[in-house]
Amino acid sequence: MSHSTVPRSRAEAETEKTPVASGGAAGSPQKRPSGKLSLRLRLRRDRVLLLMTLPAVVLVLVFNYLPILGNVVAFQDYDPYISDNGIVSMLNSPFVGMENFQRIFEDSAFWNAVQNTLVLFSLQLVLFFPIPILLALLINSVVRPRVRAVAQAVLYLPHFFSWVLVIAVFQQIFGGAGILSQLLRQHGYNGLDIMTDPNTFPLLITAESVWKDAGWGIIVFLAALASVSPDLYEAAAMDGAGRWRRMWHVTLPALRPVIALLLVLRVGDALTVGFEQILLQRDAVGPGAAEVLDTFVWWNGVRNQDFGYAAAAGLIKGVVSIGLVLAANKVAHLMGEQGVYKK
Amino acid sequence: MTPNAASASSGPSRRSFLASTAVATAAVAGGMPLLAACGGSGSGSRDGTTSAKDAKKILPAYVASNVVKPDIPARNGSAIGFTSKLDLATLKTSVTKKLGKGGKVTIMSPFWGSPPKQNNAYYRAMNDLIGVDVVWQNQDGNTYDQKLGAVLASSDIPDVVVVPGWNMNGKIPSAIINKFADLGPYLSGDAVKEYPNLAAIPTDAWQRSLFGGKLRGLPQPAPYVPGIVPLYRKDIFDKEGYEIPRSADEFMALAKEITNAKAKRWACLDMKWTAFQTFGVLSGSEKPLWWNLVDGKLVCRIETEEYLEALEWARKLFAAGVVHPDSELGKNAPDPGPKFAAGEFLIYPNNITQWWSRTAEQATQNPEFKVWGMDIWGHDGGNPHLWADQPAGIFAFVNKNASESVIRDVLAVANVTAAPYGTKEYMMTNYGAEGTHYTLKDGVPVKTDKGNNEVMNAYVMVASPAATLAHPDFPDVAKGQVMWQQRMGAFTKKSSFWGMQITEPGRYTNLGNDFEQLEDDITRGRKKISDMQQAVSDWKSKGGDKLRDWYMKILDENGSAAS
Numbered sequence: 001m002s003h004s005t006v007p008r009s010r011a012e013a014e015t016e017k018t019p020v021a022s023g024g025a026a027g028s029p030q031k032r033p034s035g036k037l038s039l040r041l042r043l044r045r046d047r048v049l050l051l052m053t054l055p056a057v058v059l060v061l062v063f064n065y066l067p068i069l070g071n072v073v074a075f076q077d078y079d080p081y082i083s084d085n086g087i088v089s090m091l092n093s094p095f096v097g098m099e100n101f102q103r104i105f106e107d108s109a110f111w112n113a114v115q116n117t118l119v120l121f122s123l124q125l126v127l128f129f130p131i132p133i134l135l136a137l138l139i140n141s142v143v144r145p146r147v148r149a150v151a152q153a154v155l156y157l158p159h160f161f162s163w164v165l166v167i168a169v170f171q172q173i174f175g176g177a178g179i180l181s182q183l184l185r186q187h188g189y190n191g192l193d194i195m196t197d198p199n200t201f202p203l204l205i206t207a208e209s210v211w212k213d214a215g216w217g218i219i220v221f222l223a224a225l226a227s228v229s230p231d232l233y234e235a236a237a238m239d240g241a242g243r244w245r246r247m248w249h250v251t252l253p254a255l256r257p258v259i260a261l262l263l264v265l266r267v268g269d270a271l272t273v274g275f276e277q278i279l280l281q282r283d284a285v286g287p288g289a290a291e292v293l294d295t296f297v298w299w300n301g302v303r304n305q306d307f308g309y310a311a312a313a314g315l316i317k318g319v320v321s322i323g324l325v326l327a328a329n330k331v332a333h334l335m336g337e338q339g340v341y342k343k
Numbered sequence: 344m345t346p347n348a349a350s351a352s353s354g355p356s357r358r359s360f361l362a363s364t365a366v367a368t369a370a371v372a373g374g375m376p377l378l379a380a381c382g383g384s385g386s387g388s389r390d391g392t393t394s395a396k397d398a399k400k401i402l403p404a405y406v407a408s409n410v411v412k413p414d415i416p417a418r419n420g421s422a423i424g425f426t427s428k429l430d431l432a433t434l435k436t437s438v439t440k441k442l443g444k445g446g447k448v449t450i451m452s453p454f455w456g457s458p459p460k461q462n463n464a465y466y467r468a469m470n471d472l473i474g475v476d477v478v479w480q481n482q483d484g485n486t487y488d489q490k491l492g493a494v495l496a497s498s499d500i501p502d503v504v505v506v507p508g509w510n511m512n513g514k515i516p517s518a519i520i521n522k523f524a525d526l527g528p529y530l531s532g533d534a535v536k537e538y539p540n541l542a543a544i545p546t547d548a549w550q551r552s553l554f555g556g557k558l559r560g561l562p563q564p565a566p567y568v569p570g571i572v573p574l575y576r577k578d579i580f581d582k583e584g585y586e587i588p589r590s591a592d593e594f595m596a597l598a599k600e601i602t603n604a605k606a607k608r609w610a611c612l613d614m615k616w617t618a619f620q621t622f623g624v625l626s627g628s629e630k631p632l633w634w635n636l637v638d639g640k641l642v643c644r645i646e647t648e649e650y651l652e653a654l655e656w657a658r659k660l661f662a663a664g665v666v667h668p669d670s671e672l673g674k675n676a677p678d679p680g681p682k683f684a685a686g687e688f689l690i691y692p693n694n695i696t697q698w699w700s701r702t703a704e705q706a707t708q709n710p711e712f713k714v715w716g717m718d719i720w721g722h723d724g725g726n727p728h729l730w731a732d733q734p735a736g737i738f739a740f741v742n743k744n745a746s747e748s749v750i751r752d753v754l755a756v757a758n759v760t761a762a763p764y765g766t767k768e769y770m771m772t773n774y775g776a777e778g779t780h781y782t783l784k785d786g787v788p789v790k791t792d793k794g795n796n797e798v799m800n801a802y803v804m805v806a807s808p809a810a811t812l813a814h815p816d817f818p819d820v821a822k823g824q825v826m827w828q829q830r831m832g833a834f835t836k837k838s839s840f841w842g843m844q845i846t847e848p849g850r851y852t853n854l855g856n857d858f859e860q861l862e863d864d865i866t867r868g869r870k871k872i873s874d875m876q877q878a879v880s881d882w883k884s885k886g887g888d889k890l891r892d893w894y895m896k897i898l899d900e901n902g903s904a905a906s
Binding site: 077079081082083084085086175176186188191195196280281282283284289301303305306 | 489492493498512518522604605607667668671673674675744849856860864869
């Protein structure tokens with residue numbers, strides 16, 4: 001896979017010497033030299049590139065892989081306060097085996113959080129995911145560059161507001177004493193309960209997300225659209241294809257790999273449905289409706305200092321998420337798309 | 344003191360036992376006898392309480408300060424009150440020598456309201472007075488518990504951390520014992536005399552500052568009369584002819600009369616805390632106060648009939664639509680101040696300190712505005728049954744890794760902030776600098792806008808003098824507050840563990856944590872009373888009953904404070 005990034009002439013020269021380096025195609029045992037030699041050669045060949053990736057690899061190791069070791073607290077009654085150093089505390093905290101996991105599976109609050117997470121995820125998948133695509137198509141159809149630039153700017157802007165601000169604005173407009181409710185009351189109707197009704201909370205959360213981030217989400221799709229050759233549209237038009245046919249047969253197929261990729265990524269992230277946004281509104285509707293896995297972990301870990309318990313919940317979430325990515329990727333492959341990675 | 348175990352089943356006999364023996368260790372301050380806790384689970388252990396014998400060796404000596412004689416002496420657990428005119432020209436100096444050595448001290452503290460910017464005139468003036476460069480890390484007081492755990496788990500703990508007792512959940516007690524310095528070498532016995540204002544802090548407040556058998560906290564002495572007052576807009580009440588309600592039904596009728604949502608007026612905010620008071624529910628402020636000995640058996644507040652009745656009544660208010668919609672937001676609700684001033688609601692329960700601070704905030708722009716405290720009514724129209732708060736509820740702790748010079752600097756800060764009323768130090772701590780934060784009008788200090796913005800929380804959080812109510816700018820408010828405390832104090836009883844500093848065993852510390860959330864769900868109609876009953880039975884089986892036994896053992900070993 002990395003092959004394409006190697007300067008062409010050089011890569012070809014090396015490939016002649018060591019055919020195995022060309023990846024998947026070289027499967028036959030006769031052509032494969034001993035692994036050791038191959039590795040050394042490959043290292044020599046790619047040393048500049050490897051050196052260039054080193055800083056990134058170190059960062060990933062230090063900040064993404066090393067902390068994985070911290071999951072050990074999921075099997076402990078971890079008390080970070082028994083020493084000044086987190087690692088020393090980890091070594092000295094008593095091991096409790098699977099007790100934390102046992103407690104989690106018996107905890108109705110955990111299952112409530114799982115349910116809320118899945119409901120929110122499904123709702124966002126159906127109501128949020130298609131919107132950036134539609135917006136991108138819409139923007140793409142705008143011909144005048146100035147109108148297009150203004151529309152894009154307006155759509156991107158809310159992404160840069162913090163959640164605190166977005167929720168405060170929603171509260172001012174839709175809250176129990178907000179503009180909308182007060183207007184209704186002045187005209188003899190009852191006030192609305194949009195911000196604090198647990199039953200409609202998933203819709204509220206999704207609406208907020210759409211308002212804030214749908215515009216930002218169009219960037220990737222616009223890029224994909226820009227890569228579609230105008231020749232294709234022209235050819236289709238010549239063949240008598242109308243607007244809708246061109247969209248169906250040219251535009252959408254061009255977007256398909258990107259949509260599949262983002263869908264896989266989104267499914268992998270299914271258990272992450274927005275931490276800050278939900279935490280900020282948790283008290284407004286109560287944990288019954290607003291507790292998701294992330295806030296559950298936060299509440300038990302940070303608020304209750306039950307770190308082992310929270311870590312166990314986080315670990316479960318991580319394992320399930322990996323499973324989801326693999327499954328979604330498999331589905332993408334079956335649909336003939338590339339997905340996140342190729343086998 | 345095992346002999347006391349014999350009388351375990353009877354509260355009153357326990358009390359007389361204490362009265363006869365334990366008071367020997369007590370310095371009586373403000374009319375409150377010290378509860379001397381004996382036995383416990385032994386000194387140095389991580390849970391339990393500190394025995395009287397051990398406490399005696401650790402507690403600082405008490406040297407009363409009589410800078411100014413109070414106009415209203417403490418009675419029924421009230422603060423002392425000052426209502427006569429204060430002559431600012433002849434303020435006394437209680438800190439004759441600047442004790443600070445010019446070091447830098449970072450302090451993390453809860454802050455209720457909008458914090459001023461760093462390095463403002465008030466902080467500079469205080470730092471000059473103390474001789475220490477204090478840097479404040481102010482955190483939102485309403486969600487302080489959510490930050491505390493993370494900060495204490497980090498390797499970057501500020502020099503001083505202020506922790507309110509109601510935030511000592513989960514493993515925080517373990518953190519306090521492991522992460523904070525033993526101040527005993529600097530304050531125990533006569534050592535405290537180096538800091539005369541600290542020596543004048545009542546002993547029962549110091550008693551509460553013993554954590555894990557060591558003196559770790561710098562206390563804020565507090566009146567034991569419940570701190571939460573139903574505050575109301577007296578000006579509007581007078582204008583509209585509303586009468587102060589005397590029962591739960593009267594309150595409901597009044598609330599309906601006041602509410603006119605169309606005109607953006609509701610009767611009140613969430614009245615849950617007032618409901619608990621009017622229905623006589625055991626205190627919810629600190630876990631040990633949740634318990635009380637009834638007929639030889641410890642009962643927890645969440646198990647009582649009154650608790651459910653109070654919740655049901657608070658729920659009815661929400662259901663009747665008389666509660667301001669902001670309250671639906673729970674802890675995310677915005678600061679009530681501006682909407683209270685705008686008359687969007689007329690009643691809300693909050694700490695007694697807001698009686699004065701709301702008054703001061705509005706005094707210049709809004710001269711009509713008058714806030715006053717309602718007497719707490721008994722739900723059935725009779726007298727209320729109130730339960731005492733702890734005689735000190737907020738503590739400042741010093742990082743265990745702080746050097747001696749930092750600790751000395753912190754004590755220098757505390758010695759200034761604990762200066763009694765009538766001193767220059769008290770005036771600076773509570774009012775700021777003359778000319779900048781307050782001006783003299785007819786000889787009375789009146790806070791400026793700058794004063795209202797900057798002179799808030801911060802220094803008063805470190806350590807304070809014996810509970811004092813004095814507002815030279817609004818003497819009638821001070822009088823109203825003290826008289827309220829004394830009237831309510833007459834109905835206030837102490838529950839079994841009053842006055843003790845108890846660390847629950849780690850496995851039980853989170854047991855009761857979710858009840859507050861559940862209460863809020865029920866009052867807002869999101870959960871039912873039956874959900875609470877279920878939660879209580881879960882609580883019992885998950886360890887509540889074992890916790891009861893654990894508390895019983897403490898009671899057997901130490902005796903009760905019940906009154």
